[in-house]
Amino acid sequence: MADDGVNTKVEAVSKATTETIELRTEDGGVFDVDKPVAMEFLILKSFYEDEGRVFDKTSIRLPNVKQLELSKVIEYCTRALEFGAKSAAAAGDKDAERMVRQEREGFEAEFVDELSNEMLKELILAVNFLDIKEMLDFLIRSVANRIRNRSVAYVRQFFDIENDFTPQEEDQIHQENAWAFEGVDAD
Amino acid sequence: MKLQPTWPGRSDGSRFSSIPLSKINGSKNRNISIPSSSRQIPFCSRPSEQVHDFSTLPYDVVAKIAGSFSLQNLRSASLVCKSWCEALRPLREAMLFFRWGKRFKHGRGGVRLNLHKALDSFLKGAARGSTLAMVDAGLIYWELGKKDKALALYHKAAALGDPAGQCNLAISYLQAESPNTKEALKWLYKASLAGHTRAQYQFALCLHQGRGTDPNIQEAARWYLKAAESGYKRAMYNVSLCYSYGEGLVHSHRHARKWMKRAADRGHTKAQLEHGLALFSEGEMMKAVVYLELATRAGERAAASVKNVILQQLSANSRDRVMFLADNWCALPSSR
Numbered sequence: 001m002a003d004d005g006v007n008t009k010v011e012a013v014s015k016a017t018t019e020t021i022e023l024r025t026e027d028g029g030v031f032d033v034d035k036p037v038a039m040e041f042l043i044l045k046s047f048y049e050d051e052g053r054v055f056d057k058t059s060i061r062l063p064n065v066k067q068l069e070l071s072k073v074i075e076y077c078t079r080a081l082e083f084g085a086k087s088a089a090a091a092g093d094k095d096a097e098r099m100v101r102q103e104r105e106g107f108e109a110e111f112v113d114e115l116s117n118e119m120l121k122e123l124i125l126a127v128n129f130l131d132i133k134e135m136l137d138f139l140i141r142s143v144a145n146r147i148r149n150r151s152v153a154y155v156r157q158f159f160d161i162e163n164d165f166t167p168q169e170e171d172q173i174h175q176e177n178a179w180a181f182e183g184v185d186a187d
Numbered sequence: 188m189k190l191q192p193t194w195p196g197r198s199d200g201s202r203f204s205s206i207p208l209s210k211i212n213g214s215k216n217r218n219i220s221i222p223s224s225s226r227q228i229p230f231c232s233r234p235s236e237q238v239h240d241f242s243t244l245p246y247d248v249v250a251k252i253a254g255s256f257s258l259q260n261l262r263s264a265s266l267v268c269k270s271w272c273e274a275l276r277p278l279r280e281a282m283l284f285f286r287w288g289k290r291f292k293h294g295r296g297g298v299r300l301n302l303h304k305a306l307d308s309f310l311k312g313a314a315r316g317s318t319l320a321m322v323d324a325g326l327i328y329w330e331l332g333k334k335d336k337a338l339a340l341y342h343k344a345a346a347l348g349d350p351a352g353q354c355n356l357a358i359s360y361l362q363a364e365s366p367n368t369k370e371a372l373k374w375l376y377k378a379s380l381a382g383h384t385r386a387q388y389q390f391a392l393c394l395h396q397g398r399g400t401d402p403n404i405q406e407a408a409r410w411y412l413k414a415a416e417s418g419y420k421r422a423m424y425n426v427s428l429c430y431s432y433g434e435g436l437v438h439s440h441r442h443a444r445k446w447m448k449r450a451a452d453r454g455h456t457k458a459q460l461e462h463g464l465a466l467f468s469e470g471e472m473m474k475a476v477v478y479l480e481l482a483t484r485a486g487e488r489a490a491a492s493v494k495n496v497i498l499q500q501l502s503a504n505s506r507d508r509v510m511f512l513a514d515n516w517c518a519l520p521s522s523r
Contacts, residue, residue: 095401097400098400098403098406101376105380121241124244124248125244128245128248136248136251137251137348140248140251140252141348143252144252144253144254144255144256147252147260147264148256148260149257149259149260150260150263151263152263152266152267155263155264155267156267156268159241159242159244159267160241161240161241161242161267161268161271162242162268163267163268164242164268164269165266165268165269165272169269170266173265173266173272
């Protein structure tokens with residue numbers, strides 16, 4: 001599993017860019033991921049770019065990610081790339097652009113609707129680890145929408161977090177910026 | 188006592204040091220080494236039954252989640268647990284500056300109106316991550332004629348997902364000397380999806396007028412309706428016209444009248460004129476003349492002649508009543 005400690009130079013094979021990269025999750029899942037999709041995971045991308053090497057089929061273990069999450073991540077990133085390509089292809093054709101927009105809108109709404117709260121949280125952790133900016137922003141917005149305008153108790157329950165404030169500490173937070181927490185003046 | 192949030196098992200702080208690469212069986216077996224800059228610490232694999240502790244979400248993730256929260260929601264989020272409280276400290280500070288900015292901007296809360304102090308406060312709030320402060324700072328820059336700076340702030344807020352920032356950015360693009368309609372549409376669409384009423388109206392306008400895209404009255408009507416349902420009076424007026432002409436919406440006199448009245452009641456001047464004229468043709472003289480009087484006062488010259496025709500037919504008592512009603516009329520709240 002760990003490297004054998006030997007710094008072996010890899011000879012770059014001319015034009016032998018990998019088409020897929022094998023990713024292995026901590027719970028034994030194995031995924032063959034298209035390279036462009038895998039390169040959306042910045043945690044992988046900079047690793048590749050660091051070396052400037054061309055790897056043949058490589059297997060990377062992702063310790064912080066489980067199969068279910070990775071499959072969702074791959075699904076989203078693959079579609080995101082497709083939409084990007086469709087958008088670029090449709091540039092200039094207003095009708096086509098609009099269709100791509102609506103298609104993407106529909107996909108994202110459905111994608112997030114199908115996610116349980118638990119799944120949404122797990123995905124955030126996975127995507128944050130993999131460093132996929134666009135998807136992270138999307139998930140964060142979705143979570144924000146689910147807990148916006150909810151009580152403290154709801155948010156705690158949603159994230160399964162225990163209240164570790166003492167009553168005095170809670171009071172202190174209330175006091176701290178009490179005047180700032182009165183209703184914001186309307187503009 | 189909770190430790191600083193770090194990834195469980197990650198003790199070295201280096202991002203990429205701990206992804207082990209393994210060889211796979213096959214003819215092209217290569218030894219792949221981990222970059223020498225990293226340490227050779229194998230990643231601790233966590234037991235599968237370990238539950239994710241969301242109180243240890245990285246601070247920046249928590250801050251992003253709460254990034255566009257209202258003050259109230261920010262307070263709730265700060266009370267969830269200590270680590271979140273700490274994570275959201277910069278945002279709370281930002282809100283304080285935002286509040287000060289508002290006070291200086293409007294000259295209330297015990298301070299005199301001072302645009303420059305307002306700007307200063309908003310900029311401090313913006314620097315701490317408050318998109319609300321960014322947008323307000325942008326507004327002041329715009330007023331001062333520093334459009335580049337305004338645009339930069341709007342863009343920052345827009346990129347962080349703030350619909351008001353997105354809307355303002357788009358409008359700036361549309362009003363520029365060489366309008367960038369493509370970018371404007373992109374941001375209007377995002378803000379519209381997020382439910383920003385003014386953006387929905389502007390987006391509908393672009394679709395209607397074929398700005399940056401082919402004219403599409405059906406989609407325009409759809410967005411006019413959304414904005415109208417959220418209380419935007421200009422959208423209400425346009426919805427009425429769509430129903431009236433059967434453009435983008437099914438032709439319906441009843442719905443056209445309904446929306447025109449709604450717009451009129453919220454103070455839309457042309458709507459008051461149209462509604463007044465419609466009431467006149469329906470024989471509702473007293474009601475008609477009140478709306479026409481309101482429209483005249485707001486500058487709609489076309490209202491004056493019909494209004495005068497009606498007034499001449501009224502008794503002095505009724506005329507007084509009309510003026511009294513017009514004097515005491517209040518627009519219903521309309522979203523901005």
